[in-house]
Amino acid sequence: MDLEKLEAILASQSHEFDVVVRIAKEEDIAVARQMAKKLAQEMGFSLADTTKVATAVSELARNIYRYAQQGRIMLRKKEEGKSGPSMEIIAADQGPGIPDVELVLTKGYTTYERSLGIGLSGVKRLMDSFAIYSAPGRGTVVVAEKRRRRF
Amino acid sequence: MKEAPSNPEQVVPVLQIADFLLVPIQIDLDDKTVGLLQEQLLKEIARTRAKAIILDVRMVEVIDSYISYTLSETAAMARLMGCRTILCGIRPPVALTLAQMGIALGELSIARDLEHALVLAQAP
Amino acid sequence: MHAPQNLSALARKIGRTPAETQLWEEFLGKLFAAEGAQEEAALTSTLRSLAEELEEEPLAAKIAALAAELPEFPATRVFQLALKACGEKRREQEETLSHLRQMLAELATPIIRIWTDMLLVAMIGNIDSQRAQDIAERLLNRVSSTRAKVVIVDVTGVPMIDTVVGGFLIEMFNATRLLGAEVILTGIKPEVAHTLVKLGVDFQTVSIARDLEDALRRGIALTMEETRKRRELALSLAKSGVGENDERGAF
Structure with a gap:
């Protein structure tokens, strides 16, 4: 089930999204962050939520760069669901995968020496919904969503 | 107040005021820059033997876990060199984001504005 | 015709x-x-x-x-x-409605400048994720624009504080402290205190006042202390001659 979802997202096409950023170099992290910020602003997110989205994308892009060397950040607007417009953020890579997903979501867990171990758990806290699909040797996909808060 | 002599590895300007260093960060902090920033700050602290270093982040729009980590790490290193690190001017959206992620920045003192930062810097 | x-x-x-x-x-x-x-x-x-x-x-x-x-x-x-x-007509109605909604949110949680450099947030009613984020965002903008030194948070009007609401409050307090302001919490009723301790929410990082009067007294002491320190700083900087012959007066 998870594996099917993983493969489906890995095979998804660029044109299905509003923004696709390839992550292959360190500088791409900042590019992804900027693009996310721009899209959130366009969608009318509050300043705080725009910053939350940009920060989450920054974390996800860095994870791709660190652990899989390359992958994609894909963003899309989802209009007028039951709970109003939202932004979907997908981070997909065909890297080594995560053997224990629960473990990486524990605050403070890291395999990288220069890190607070807060990346993925932080993203989960910043977003309204969050899911990881991963299979060792196949890759990792994170699907997160942030709703536009209405006043 | 005098500006420290510039050198090509500088990523930010560093101003010296009495025993303190004031560092306005006015660039987008990507992973490479934040590493260079750490190197530069440690060198300046060693060179000037400053009592405290004030990082002004009013212009920084995103502080993620890696930037936080590097800033905390720099503060811990500075402390070992006898120098206090004070962060001032965090933007409201950045503060909300850090708090929601559960990042506390415990190694750093937090100031409301530059004057408050100087007050904290002078504390014994 | x-x-x-x-x-x-x-x-x-x-x-x-x-x-x-x-x-x-x-x-x-x-x-x-x-x-x-x-x-x-x-x-x-x-x-x-x-x-x-x-x-x-x-x-x-x-x-x-x-x-x-x-x-x-x-x-x-x-x-x-x-x-x-x-x-x-419909667009106008929607605008009015969203305007009213925003006004309601602001009325439901007034943020009052109660003293020099001091804000009071009176939290009333149940708090969910959306409301908590709205309140936090409004409070931080106010702290930043008024350069408040102290924020008093009064939770007398909050009927129940569980781990979720406690978590929101802690996040809001931490964010406020990242702006360099101090938080004083007051208005925790006995039954709320009971639940909080049982749930392990201890609000260790903020100072807690018995009542609003106590909170105000502490807040005033804090702001006066900082004013005094700032004055001293200005004096000592003037004595040591910093700021003289200074071409970059911007600081």
């Missing part, structure tokens, strides 16, 4: 109230008067008034009735204009 009295009679037949009749008469008058570019805006504005007077469906029915009475009535165009007018 129709004689004005015919149109008046027609308007009386269609309209149910004097106000409505008058609007129909005005509308028909404009419709069958001079043709011109500015005429469309005038027609739309009268239709707007009619849309306010009637609901959308009766309005459509009456336009249809007029079309049946008058062979030269431009039904398609009038329907288009009526649709536009109704759309405008």
Whole structure:
């Protein structure tokens, strides 16, 4: 089930999204962050939520760069669901995968020496919904969503 | 107040005021820059033997876990060199984001504005 | 061209109230008067008034009735204009509604500048994720714009604080402290204190006051202490000569 979802997202096409950023170099992290910020602003997110989205994308892009060397950040607007417009953020890579997903979501867990171990758990806290699909040797996909808060 | 002599590895300007260093960060902090920033700050602290270093982040729009980590790490290193690190001017959206992620920045003192930062810097 | 009295009679037949009749008469008058570019805006504005007077469906029915009475009535165009007018009306209603919602959110959690450099946030009612984020965002913007030194958070009006709400509060307190302001929490009722300790939420990082008076006293002490320190700093900087011969007065 998870594996099917993983493969489906890995095979998804660029044109299905509003923004696709390839992550292959360190500088791409900042590019992804900027693009996310721009899209959130366009969608009318509050300043705080725009910053939350940009920060989450920054974390996800860095994870791709660190652990899989390359992958994609894909963003899309989802209009007028039951709970109003939202932004979907997908981070997909065909890297080594995560053997224990629960473990990486524990605050403070890291395999990288220069890190607070807060990346993925932080993203989960910043977003309204969050899911990881991963299979060792196949890759990792994170699907997160942030709703536009209405006043 | 005098500006420290510039050198090509500088990523930010560093101003010296009495025993303190004031560092306005006015660039987008990507992973490479934040590493260079750490190197530069440690060198300046060693060179000037400053009592405290004030990082002004009013212009920084995103502080993620890696930037936080590097800033905390720099503060811990500075402390070992006898120098206090004070962060001032965090933007409201950045503060909300850090708090929601559960990042506390415990190694750093937090100031409301530059004057408050100087007050904290002078504390014994 | 129709004689004005015919149109008046027609308007009386269609309209149910004097106000409505008058609007129909005005509308028909404009419709069958001079043709011109500015005429469309005038027609739309009268239709707007009619849309306010009637609901959308009766309005459509009456336009249809007029079309049946008058062979030269431009039904398609009038329907288009009526649709536009109704759309405008709905958009305006939505704007008012969202404005009211925002006002309600602000009224539900007033943020008051209660003393020099001091804000009071009175939290009232149940708090969910959305409300917590709204309050935190508003509070931080106020702290930043007023450069408040102390924020007193009064939770007397919050009926229940569980781990979720406690978590929101801690996040808000931490964010406030990242701006360099101090948080004083007050108004925790015995039953709330009981639950909090059982749940392991201890608010260790903020200072807690017995009541609002106690909170105010502490807050004032904190702001005065900082004012004193700032004055000392200014004096010592002046003595040591910092700031003299300074070309970059920007600091």
